[in-house]
Amino acid sequence: MRASKLYAPTLREVPSDAEVTSHRLMLRAGLIRKAASGMYTYLPLGWRVIRKLERIIREEMEAKDGQEIMMPIVQPAEIWQETKRWDAFGPEMFRLKDVHEHDFCLGPTHEEMITTLVRNEVRSYKQLPLNLFQIQNKYRDERRPRFGLMRSREFIMKDAYSFDADEAGADVAYRDMYDAYTRIFTRCGLNFRPVEADSGAIGGGHTHEFTVLAESGESEIASCTSCDFAANIEKAELKTVAAPDEPLTDLKKIETPDCKTIEAVADFLSLPLDKTIKAVAFQDEEGTLVLAFVRGDHEVNEVKLANAVEARELVMAEESAIEEAGGTPGYMSPIGIRKGTKIVVDATVMQMKNACAGANEVGYHYTGLTPSRDFDAERILVRDIRLMQEGDPCPHCGHEVVITRGIEVGQVFKLGTKYSEALGATFLDENGKSKPLIMGCYGIGVGRTAAAAIEQNNDEHGIIWPRAIAPFEVCVLVVNARKEDELRLAEEVYQELKTAGFDVLLDDRPERAGVKFKDADLIGYPVRVTIGPKTAESGEIELKVRRTGETFTATRETYQAKLRELLDTL
Ligand code: 9G3
Numbered sequence: 001m002r003a004s005k006l007y008a009p010t011l012r013e014v015p016s017d018a019e020v021t022s023h024r025l026m027l028r029a030g031l032i033r034k035a036a037s038g039m040y041t042y043l044p045l046g047w048r049v050i051r052k053l054e055r056i057i058r059e060e061m062e063a064k065d066g067q068e069i070m071m072p073i074v075q076p077a078e079i080w081q082e083t084k085r086w087d088a089f090g091p092e093m094f095r096l097k098d099v100h101e102h103d104f105c106l107g108p109t110h111e112e113m114i115t116t117l118v119r120n121e122v123r124s125y126k127q128l129p130l131n132l133f134q135i136q137n138k139y140r141d142e143r144r145p146r147f148g149l150m151r152s153r154e155f156i157m158k159d160a161y162s163f164d165a166d167e168a169g170a171d172v173a174y175r176d177m178y179d180a181y182t183r184i185f186t187r188c189g190l191n192f193r194p195v196e197a198d199s200g201a202i203g204g205g206h207t208h209e210f211t212v213l214a215e216s217g218e219s220e221i222a223s224c225t226s227c228d229f230a231a232n233i234e235k236a237e238l239k240t241v242a243a244p245d246e247p248l249t250d251l252k253k254i255e256t257p258d259c260k261t262i263e264a265v266a267d268f269l270s271l272p273l274d275k276t277i278k279a280v281a282f283q284d285e286e287g288t289l290v291l292a293f294v295r296g297d298h299e300v301n302e303v304k305l306a307n308a309v310e311a312r313e314l315v316m317a318e319e320s321a322i323e324e325a326g327g328t329p330g331y332m333s334p335i336g337i338r339k340g341t342k343i344v345v346d347a348t349v350m351q352m353k354n355a356c357a358g359a360n361e362v363g364y365h366y367t368g369l370t371p372s373r374d375f376d377a378e379r380i381l382v383r384d385i386r387l388m389q390e391g392d393p394c395p396h397c398g399h400e401v402v403i404t405r406g407i408e409v410g411q412v413f414k415l416g417t418k419y420s421e422a423l424g425a426t427f428l429d430e431n432g433k434s435k436p437l438i439m440g441c442y443g444i445g446v447g448r449t450a451a452a453a454i455e456q457n458n459d460e461h462g463i464i465w466p467r468a469i470a471p472f473e474v475c476v477l478v479v480n481a482r483k484e485d486e487l488r489l490a491e492e493v494y495q496e497l498k499t500a501g502f503d504v505l506l507d508d509r510p511e512r513a514g515v516k517f518k519d520a521d522l523i524g525y526p527v528r529v530t531i532g533p534k535t536a537e538s539g540e541i542e543l544k545v546r547r548t549g550e551t552f553t554a555t556r557e558t559y560q561a562k563l564r565e566l567l568d569t570l
Contacts, residue, residue: 004509194208195223253366294349415440
């Protein structure tokens with residue numbers, strides 16, 4: 001390809017709504033253009049990156065016996081009604097009607113579609129295990145699309161689905177996909193971690209997210225400083241902290257004027273925060289009040305809390321809802337709350353002795369509170385609802401954890417029989433007994449992976465592509481395309497490299513050299529081969545490595561070997 005023909009409009013400036021580096025650089029380098037909110041066109045350079053990513057994904061999926069298919073994007077409502085998910089996702093699901101007024105959606109995912117396909121044809125254990133995958137646009141009507149390809153409303157996903165006869169088979173399928181993902185993201189040159197994650201809306205329990213470490217990521221990852229523990233902070237389980245043993249004092253209600261927060265009370269009574277109990281009030285999607293109690297120096301993990309009360313979503317409670325339930329905002333205690341309110345107490349709180357908490361009366365708190373003695377066990381749920389914080393002990397080895405941010409680029413889920421039972425996808429086992437298929441599902445955000453690669457590989461000049469997914473792996477740049485001898489030499493080198501199998505671009509534009517050098521750095525070709533006056537004089541060819549800025553001089557005879565040597569390190 002020649003840059004004089006390439007459709008890659010580079011920009012010096014970007015629109016203000018491009019908040020993260022990858023979004024800004026993908027616009028500036030002419031990789032994507034916004035078509036509408038959360039909808040993007042891939043320009044030639046951007047699409048070359050996607051196609052290289054897809055090739056790596058296909059190779060690794062097929063190495064694990066995944067078979068590629070292509071399902072419709074437009075999905076009939078009926079299959080979603082069978083799994084009772086048609087109404088579960090509200091406005092996030094793009095819906096449409098056909099000419100007969102029948103309901104359809106644009107596929108946000110394909111569990112229903114794939115399971116209704118398989119249930120008709122897979123009838124015997126002899127046809128198992130089966131792993132089917134596709135690489136296709138998905139549609140999720142995000143209220144606030146942002147960060148370019150990182151959170152868009154139409155996005156390319158590789159989604160795979162596995163079908164097994166038993167749990168042991170499903171474990172093998174899960175491990176195969178886990179290994180395939182490890183190989184895919186390694187080949188893409190990404191610094192990633194598989195982290196334990198919360199299975200959220202789709203249930204099934206076991207799941208890992210493949211997370212690319214990047215400060216601009218939306219995920220928060222807790223990882224151990226000394227063992228391989230890593231978990232999405234939403235899921236990270238915490239050991240119960242035992243409280244020091246001490247003689248129990250009597251429960252007392254004391255006046256604490258104007259102490260509306262637990263910090264104020266701790267101050268007023270000069271108590272350490274870890275001797276206080278903090279209440280946080282939420283409401284679930286039905287408006288039911290959910291009270292959470294954690295130690296004063298801990299935070300509530302809303303995902304764990306939602307799972308504990310089986311709520312789909314939780315919002316901070318209105319003060320009126322708290323009062324209706326017999327609670328006193330700012331002075332909440334689980335003692336005296338009316339029935340029907342869900343009360344969840346963190347397991348560490350249940351170990352506390354002689355603690356201080358709200359007394360459910362304005363201006364009053366309890367001291368000498370020992371939850372295992374004073375809380376009504378019938379009324380409360382005791383769960384781990386703590387949010388893991390920097391420095392907390394690793395649940396595996398006890399060393400301190402650190403919290404870093406990351407971009408979720410892939411996830412592997414165990415689905416069990418959630419969809420096969422709901423949709424009657426059964427098979428006959430070797431004894432002729434009918435059983436539901438055991439499933440797993442596995443996603444990779446292809447565009448998001450490209451964006452994550454840029455988040456991890458950039459500098460003040462632009463993108464620094466890992467070789468395997470660069471739009472071109474080498475750029476042959478003519479210093480002065482108006483000089484006949486330089487241009488001819490560049491053409492020869494370009495042809496030689498193409499013949500040698502390199503993925504090469506010839507920048508033959510009649511632009512000032514400075515502009516072309518800047519574009520090569522912005523777009524981020526791994527190696528730049530410069531043909532200039534010295535090449536014409538003495539055959540000297542300069543090679544520059546984008547990542548390190550190192551330059552090497554070679555001759556017409558040695559430059560190809562040098563290029564291969566350099567590329568093999570990138
Ligand atoms: C919906 C809408 C949004 C959704 C879903 C359904 C997320 C939904 C979970 C998954 C799980 C896996 C296969 C590939 C990997 C991820 N957002 N999920 O089910 F209707 Cl609007 O998609 N699916």
